[in-house]
Amino acid sequence: MSDTLYTVTQLANDLGVTARTVRFYEDKALLNPRRAGNNRVYTHRDRARLILILRGKRLGFTLREIKEYLDLYDADPTRQEQMRALLKRVQARLDSLVEQEKALAETMAELRTIAQQTEAALAALPASEAPSKVRRAR
Amino acid sequence: MSDTLYTVTQLANDLGVTARTVRFYEDKALLNPRRAGNNRVYTHRDRARLILILRGKRLGFTLREIKEYLDLYDADPTRQEQMRALLKRVQARLDSLVEQEKALAETMAELRTIAQQTEAALAALPASEAPSKVRRAR
DNA sequence: ATCTCACTTAACGTATACGTCAACTTCTAT
DNA sequence: ATAGAAGTTGACGTATACGTTAAGTGAGAT
Numbered sequence: 001m002s003d004t005l006y007t008v009t010q011l012a013n014d015l016g017v018t019a020r021t022v023r024f025y026e027d028k029a030l031l032n033p034r035r036a037g038n039n040r041v042y043t044h045r046d047r048a049r050l051i052l053i054l055r056g057k058r059l060g061f062t063l064r065e066i067k068e069y070l071d072l073y074d075a076d077p078t079r080q081e082q083m084r085a086l087l088k089r090v091q092a093r094l095d096s097l098v099e100q101e102k103a104l105a106e107t108m109a110e111l112r113t114i115a116q117q118t119e120a121a122l123a124a125l126p127a128s129e130a131p132s133k134v135r136r137a138r
Numbered sequence: 139m140s141d142t143l144y145t146v147t148q149l150a151n152d153l154g155v156t157a158r159t160v161r162f163y164e165d166k167a168l169l170n171p172r173r174a175g176n177n178r179v180y181t182h183r184d185r186a187r188l189i190l191i192l193r194g195k196r197l198g199f200t201l202r203e204i205k206e207y208l209d210l211y212d213a214d215p216t217r218q219e220q221m222r223a224l225l226k227r228v229q230a231r232l233d234s235l236v237e238q239e240k241a242l243a244e245t246m247a248e249l250r251t252i253a254q255q256t257e258a259a260l261a262a263l264p265a266s267e268a269p270s271k272v273r274r275a276r
Numbered sequence: 277a278t279c280t281c282a283c284t285t286a287a288c289g290t291a292t293a294c295g296t297c298a299a300c301t302t303c304t305a306t
Numbered sequence: 307a308t309a310g311a312a313g314t315t316g317a318c319g320t321a322t323a324c325g326t327t328a329a330g331t332g333a334g335a336t
Contacts, residue, residue: 115228
Protein backbone atom coordinates (compact mmCIF):
# COMPACT_ATOMS: atom_id res chain seq x y z
CA MET A 1 0.00 0.00 0.00
CA SER A 2 2.54 2.54 -1.12
CA ASP A 3 4.60 2.10 1.97
CA THR A 4 7.47 1.46 -0.34
CA LEU A 5 10.81 2.83 0.67
CA TYR A 6 13.54 3.94 -1.66
CA THR A 7 17.24 4.52 -1.56
CA VAL A 8 18.63 7.62 -3.27
CA THR A 9 19.67 5.74 -6.34
CA GLN A 10 16.34 3.99 -6.65
CA LEU A 11 14.35 7.17 -6.30
CA ALA A 12 16.66 9.00 -8.65
CA ASN A 13 16.51 6.38 -11.38
CA ASP A 14 12.82 6.11 -10.87
CA LEU A 15 12.30 9.77 -11.63
CA GLY A 16 15.01 10.16 -14.20
CA VAL A 17 17.55 12.20 -12.28
CA THR A 18 20.86 11.38 -10.70
CA ALA A 19 21.42 10.58 -7.05
CA ARG A 20 23.62 13.62 -6.94
CA THR A 21 20.66 15.73 -7.90
CA VAL A 22 18.48 14.25 -5.17
CA ARG A 23 21.14 14.86 -2.55
CA PHE A 24 21.61 18.34 -3.89
CA TYR A 25 17.95 19.07 -3.36
CA GLU A 26 18.30 17.91 0.18
CA ASP A 27 21.26 20.19 0.66
CA LYS A 28 18.99 22.98 -0.53
CA ALA A 29 16.34 21.92 1.98
CA LEU A 30 13.86 20.84 -0.65
CA LEU A 31 13.84 17.30 0.63
CA ASN A 32 14.35 15.89 4.07
CA PRO A 33 14.35 12.11 4.01
CA ARG A 34 14.76 9.89 7.02
CA ARG A 35 17.86 7.89 7.64
CA ALA A 36 18.59 4.27 8.22
CA GLY A 37 21.83 4.61 10.05
CA ASN A 38 23.72 6.83 7.69
CA ASN A 39 21.75 6.11 4.56
CA ARG A 40 18.87 8.10 3.15
CA VAL A 41 15.48 6.48 3.06
CA TYR A 42 12.66 7.97 0.99
CA THR A 43 8.93 7.38 1.41
CA HIS A 44 6.20 7.88 -1.14
CA ARG A 45 5.70 11.33 0.34
CA ASP A 46 9.27 12.20 -0.45
CA ARG A 47 8.72 10.81 -3.88
CA ALA A 48 5.66 12.99 -4.42
CA ARG A 49 7.63 15.98 -3.24
CA LEU A 50 10.38 15.27 -5.69
CA ILE A 51 7.86 14.96 -8.47
CA LEU A 52 6.56 18.39 -7.53
CA ILE A 53 10.08 19.75 -7.59
CA LEU A 54 10.76 18.34 -11.02
CA ARG A 55 7.50 19.67 -12.31
CA GLY A 56 8.33 23.09 -10.99
CA LYS A 57 11.65 22.92 -12.74
CA ARG A 58 10.03 21.90 -16.00
CA LEU A 59 7.83 24.94 -15.72
CA GLY A 60 10.83 27.16 -15.33
CA PHE A 61 10.80 27.96 -11.64
CA THR A 62 14.04 28.18 -9.73
CA LEU A 63 14.81 25.86 -6.87
CA ARG A 64 14.44 28.78 -4.53
CA GLU A 65 10.93 29.47 -5.73
CA ILE A 66 10.03 25.83 -5.53
CA LYS A 67 11.33 25.70 -2.00
CA GLU A 68 9.19 28.64 -0.96
CA TYR A 69 6.18 26.86 -2.38
CA LEU A 70 6.98 23.61 -0.64
CA ASP A 71 7.62 25.38 2.64
CA LEU A 72 4.18 26.87 2.36
CA TYR A 73 2.80 23.44 1.66
CA ASP A 74 4.26 22.25 4.92
CA ALA A 75 3.22 25.25 6.98
CA ASP A 76 -0.27 25.69 5.64
CA PRO A 77 -2.69 22.97 6.68
CA THR A 78 -5.68 24.57 4.95
CA ARG A 79 -3.51 25.03 1.88
CA GLN A 80 -5.31 28.23 1.10
CA GLU A 81 -2.49 30.68 1.46
CA GLN A 82 -0.37 28.26 -0.44
CA MET A 83 -2.76 28.15 -3.33
CA ARG A 84 -2.95 31.91 -3.46
CA ALA A 85 0.81 32.11 -3.55
CA LEU A 86 0.93 29.47 -6.24
CA LEU A 87 -1.55 31.36 -8.31
CA LYS A 88 0.51 34.50 -8.02
CA ARG A 89 3.69 32.75 -9.04
CA VAL A 90 2.04 31.03 -11.93
CA GLN A 91 0.56 34.27 -13.20
CA ALA A 92 3.90 36.00 -12.93
CA ARG A 93 5.60 33.20 -14.77
CA LEU A 94 2.95 33.33 -17.45
CA ASP A 95 3.46 37.05 -17.87
CA SER A 96 7.15 36.49 -18.21
CA LEU A 97 6.61 33.78 -20.78
CA VAL A 98 4.32 35.99 -22.80
CA GLU A 99 7.13 38.49 -23.00
CA GLN A 100 9.55 35.78 -23.93
CA GLU A 101 7.19 34.75 -26.65
CA LYS A 102 7.21 38.24 -28.08
CA ALA A 103 10.96 38.53 -27.92
CA LEU A 104 11.25 35.13 -29.51
CA ALA A 105 9.02 36.15 -32.37
CA GLU A 106 11.02 39.30 -32.97
CA THR A 107 14.28 37.42 -32.87
CA MET A 108 13.02 34.84 -35.31
CA ALA A 109 11.79 37.52 -37.65
CA GLU A 110 15.16 39.20 -37.59
CA LEU A 111 16.94 35.92 -38.16
CA ARG A 112 14.71 35.14 -41.12
CA THR A 113 15.47 38.50 -42.61
CA ILE A 114 19.16 37.88 -42.24
CA ALA A 115 18.83 34.45 -43.78
CA GLN A 116 16.99 35.83 -46.78
CA GLN A 117 19.46 38.63 -47.30
CA THR A 118 22.36 36.27 -47.02
CA GLU A 119 20.83 33.86 -49.48
CA ALA A 120 20.24 36.69 -51.90
CA ALA A 121 23.79 37.90 -51.54
CA LEU A 122 25.12 34.41 -52.14
CA ALA A 123 22.94 33.95 -55.18
CA ALA A 124 24.25 37.19 -56.59
CA LEU A 125 27.78 35.89 -56.50
CA PRO A 126 29.16 34.95 -59.90
CA ALA A 127 31.92 32.37 -59.48
CA SER A 128 32.16 29.06 -57.62
CA GLU A 129 28.54 28.31 -56.98
CA ALA A 130 29.58 25.12 -55.31
CA PRO A 131 33.09 24.41 -54.08
CA SER A 132 34.08 22.55 -57.23
CA LYS A 133 35.70 19.35 -56.16
CA VAL A 134 38.18 19.35 -59.02
CA ARG A 135 39.83 22.70 -58.63
CA ARG A 136 43.34 21.93 -59.82
CA ALA A 137 43.49 18.39 -58.62
CA ARG A 138 47.01 17.99 -57.36
CA MET B 139 35.19 60.51 -43.66
CA SER B 140 34.06 59.10 -40.34
CA ASP B 141 37.59 59.10 -39.06
CA THR B 142 36.24 59.68 -35.61
CA LEU B 143 38.10 58.03 -32.79
CA TYR B 144 36.64 56.86 -29.51
CA THR B 145 37.81 56.02 -26.06
CA VAL B 146 36.40 52.97 -24.34
CA THR B 147 33.94 54.93 -22.31
CA GLN B 148 32.77 56.92 -25.29
CA LEU B 149 32.24 53.87 -27.42
CA ALA B 150 30.57 52.03 -24.57
CA ASN B 151 28.15 54.81 -23.73
CA ASP B 152 27.55 55.32 -27.41
CA LEU B 153 26.34 51.75 -27.83
CA GLY B 154 24.73 51.34 -24.45
CA VAL B 155 27.18 49.01 -22.76
CA THR B 156 29.77 49.51 -20.06
CA ALA B 157 33.46 50.05 -20.61
CA ARG B 158 34.01 46.84 -18.70
CA THR B 159 32.03 45.01 -21.33
CA VAL B 160 34.06 46.46 -24.16
CA ARG B 161 37.30 45.49 -22.48
CA PHE B 162 35.88 42.07 -21.79
CA TYR B 163 35.21 41.59 -25.48
CA GLU B 164 38.78 42.51 -26.19
CA ASP B 165 39.96 39.99 -23.66
CA LYS B 166 37.91 37.45 -25.56
CA ALA B 167 39.55 38.56 -28.82
CA LEU B 168 36.37 39.95 -30.28
CA LEU B 169 37.86 43.40 -30.54
CA ASN B 170 41.39 44.56 -31.09
CA PRO B 171 41.62 48.31 -30.90
CA ARG B 172 44.77 50.32 -31.38
CA ARG B 173 46.47 52.05 -28.53
CA ALA B 174 47.56 55.58 -27.86
CA GLY B 175 50.28 54.91 -25.39
CA ASN B 176 48.47 52.69 -22.97
CA ASN B 177 44.96 53.74 -23.80
CA ARG B 178 42.54 52.04 -26.15
CA VAL B 179 41.50 53.91 -29.27
CA TYR B 180 38.56 52.76 -31.36
CA THR B 181 37.86 53.58 -34.99
CA HIS B 182 34.55 53.43 -36.83
CA ARG B 183 35.52 49.92 -37.89
CA ASP B 184 35.83 48.86 -34.30
CA ARG B 185 32.50 50.50 -33.69
CA ALA B 186 30.89 48.58 -36.54
CA ARG B 187 32.39 45.40 -35.15
CA LEU B 188 30.97 46.05 -31.75
CA ILE B 189 27.57 46.72 -33.27
CA LEU B 190 27.79 43.33 -34.97
CA ILE B 191 28.72 41.73 -31.67
CA LEU B 192 25.78 43.29 -29.88
CA ARG B 193 23.46 42.28 -32.66
CA GLY B 194 24.69 38.73 -32.45
CA LYS B 195 24.07 38.79 -28.73
CA ARG B 196 20.57 40.10 -29.21
CA LEU B 197 19.92 37.20 -31.54
CA GLY B 198 21.06 34.78 -28.91
CA PHE B 199 24.47 33.75 -30.15
CA THR B 200 27.26 33.16 -27.67
CA LEU B 201 30.38 35.27 -27.72
CA ARG B 202 32.25 32.22 -28.94
CA GLU B 203 30.00 31.89 -31.92
CA ILE B 204 30.18 35.57 -32.64
CA LYS B 205 33.92 35.39 -32.51
CA GLU B 206 34.02 32.58 -35.04
CA TYR B 207 31.90 34.63 -37.34
CA LEU B 208 34.03 37.72 -36.96
CA ASP B 209 37.20 35.72 -37.48
CA LEU B 210 35.77 34.51 -40.76
CA TYR B 211 34.93 38.06 -41.65
CA ASP B 212 38.56 38.96 -41.25
CA ALA B 213 39.96 35.95 -43.05
CA ASP B 214 37.58 35.85 -45.97
CA PRO B 215 38.01 38.70 -48.43
CA THR B 216 35.31 37.44 -50.81
CA ARG B 217 33.05 36.94 -47.82
CA GLN B 218 31.53 33.94 -49.48
CA GLU B 219 32.57 31.27 -47.07
CA GLN B 220 31.63 33.63 -44.31
CA MET B 221 28.14 34.07 -45.67
CA ARG B 222 27.66 30.35 -46.00
CA ALA B 223 28.74 29.88 -42.43
CA LEU B 224 26.45 32.65 -41.32
CA LEU B 225 23.56 31.06 -43.12
CA LYS B 226 24.23 27.78 -41.42
CA ARG B 227 24.39 29.32 -37.98
CA VAL B 228 21.27 31.34 -38.56
CA GLN B 229 19.37 28.29 -39.71
CA ALA B 230 20.53 26.29 -36.74
CA ARG B 231 19.53 29.06 -34.41
CA LEU B 232 16.16 29.27 -36.09
CA ASP B 233 15.64 25.54 -35.67
CA SER B 234 16.51 25.84 -32.03
CA LEU B 235 14.11 28.72 -31.59
CA VAL B 236 11.32 26.81 -33.24
CA GLU B 237 11.81 24.11 -30.65
CA GLN B 238 11.89 26.69 -27.92
CA GLU B 239 8.65 28.05 -29.24
CA LYS B 240 7.04 24.64 -28.96
CA ALA B 241 8.36 24.05 -25.47
CA LEU B 242 7.21 27.49 -24.50
CA ALA B 243 3.71 26.83 -25.77
CA GLU B 244 3.53 23.58 -23.85
CA THR B 245 4.79 25.18 -20.70
CA MET B 246 2.29 27.99 -20.98
CA ALA B 247 -0.52 25.55 -21.54
CA GLU B 248 0.45 23.61 -18.45
CA LEU B 249 0.72 26.77 -16.42
CA ARG B 250 -2.71 27.91 -17.57
CA THR B 251 -4.16 24.56 -16.55
CA ILE B 252 -2.61 24.88 -13.13
CA ALA B 253 -3.91 28.40 -12.78
CA GLN B 254 -7.43 27.32 -13.64
CA GLN B 255 -7.39 24.38 -11.29
CA THR B 256 -6.03 26.50 -8.51
CA GLU B 257 -8.64 29.15 -9.05
CA ALA B 258 -11.34 26.52 -9.00
CA ALA B 259 -9.98 25.02 -5.82
CA LEU B 260 -9.88 28.42 -4.19
CA ALA B 261 -13.40 29.22 -5.28
CA ALA B 262 -14.60 25.98 -3.74
CA LEU B 263 -13.28 27.03 -0.37
CA PRO B 264 -15.98 28.11 2.09
CA ALA B 265 -14.49 30.49 4.65
CA SER B 266 -12.44 33.68 4.45
CA GLU B 267 -12.90 34.62 0.83
CA ALA B 268 -10.74 37.64 1.28
CA PRO B 269 -8.33 38.19 4.17
CA SER B 270 -10.78 40.37 6.06
CA LYS B 271 -8.94 43.46 7.18
CA VAL B 272 -10.82 43.68 10.45
CA ARG B 273 -10.21 40.31 11.93
CA ARG B 274 -10.17 41.05 15.63
CA ALA B 275 -8.71 44.49 15.42
CA ARG B 276 -6.29 44.76 18.29
C1' DA C 277 38.81 -12.60 5.33
C1' DT C 278 38.33 -10.02 1.27
C1' DC C 279 35.97 -8.20 -2.65
C1' DT C 280 32.72 -5.20 -4.42
C1' DC C 281 28.76 -2.44 -4.57
C1' DA C 282 26.11 1.28 -2.76
C1' DC C 283 26.19 4.86 0.23
C1' DT C 284 28.21 9.04 2.71
C1' DT C 285 30.30 13.94 3.20
C1' DA C 286 33.17 17.65 1.53
C1' DA C 287 34.63 20.45 -1.74
C1' DC C 288 36.27 21.97 -6.11
C1' DG C 289 34.89 22.35 -11.26
C1' DT C 290 31.74 23.94 -15.13
C1' DA C 291 29.55 27.39 -18.27
C1' DT C 292 28.36 32.42 -19.44
C1' DA C 293 28.92 37.32 -19.32
C1' DC C 294 30.16 40.45 -17.20
C1' DG C 295 30.23 43.39 -12.07
C1' DT C 296 33.15 45.02 -8.77
C1' DC C 297 36.98 46.09 -6.28
C1' DA C 298 42.07 47.05 -5.74
C1' DA C 299 45.99 49.37 -6.86
C1' DC C 300 48.21 52.14 -10.11
C1' DT C 301 49.43 55.39 -14.00
C1' DT C 302 48.41 59.34 -16.86
C1' DC C 303 46.43 63.50 -18.42
C1' DT C 304 44.15 67.88 -17.82
C1' DA C 305 42.85 71.83 -15.27
C1' DT C 306 43.70 75.00 -11.70
C1' DA D 307 52.38 70.82 -7.32
C1' DT D 308 48.17 68.76 -6.76
C1' DA D 309 43.46 67.40 -7.07
C1' DG D 310 40.29 65.01 -9.90
C1' DA D 311 38.76 62.50 -13.88
C1' DA D 312 39.62 58.71 -16.77
C1' DG D 313 42.38 55.05 -18.20
C1' DT D 314 44.97 50.47 -17.20
C1' DT D 315 45.65 45.52 -15.62
C1' DG D 316 44.68 41.74 -12.68
C1' DA D 317 41.73 38.99 -10.08
C1' DC D 318 37.98 37.60 -7.33
C1' DG D 319 32.67 37.61 -7.08
C1' DT D 320 27.90 36.40 -8.96
C1' DA D 321 24.03 33.31 -10.25
C1' DT D 322 22.22 28.44 -11.27
C1' DA D 323 22.12 23.53 -11.02
C1' DC D 324 24.29 20.18 -10.65
C1' DG D 325 29.01 17.05 -12.35
C1' DT D 326 32.98 15.13 -10.70
C1' DT D 327 36.55 13.57 -7.99
C1' DA D 328 38.39 12.30 -3.38
C1' DA D 329 38.33 9.62 0.56
C1' DG D 330 36.08 6.89 3.50
C1' DT D 331 32.13 3.67 5.78
C1' DG D 332 29.05 -0.34 6.06
C1' DA D 333 26.99 -4.60 4.35
C1' DG D 334 26.20 -8.61 1.82
C1' DA D 335 28.46 -12.14 -1.30
C1' DT D 336 32.07 -15.35 -2.12
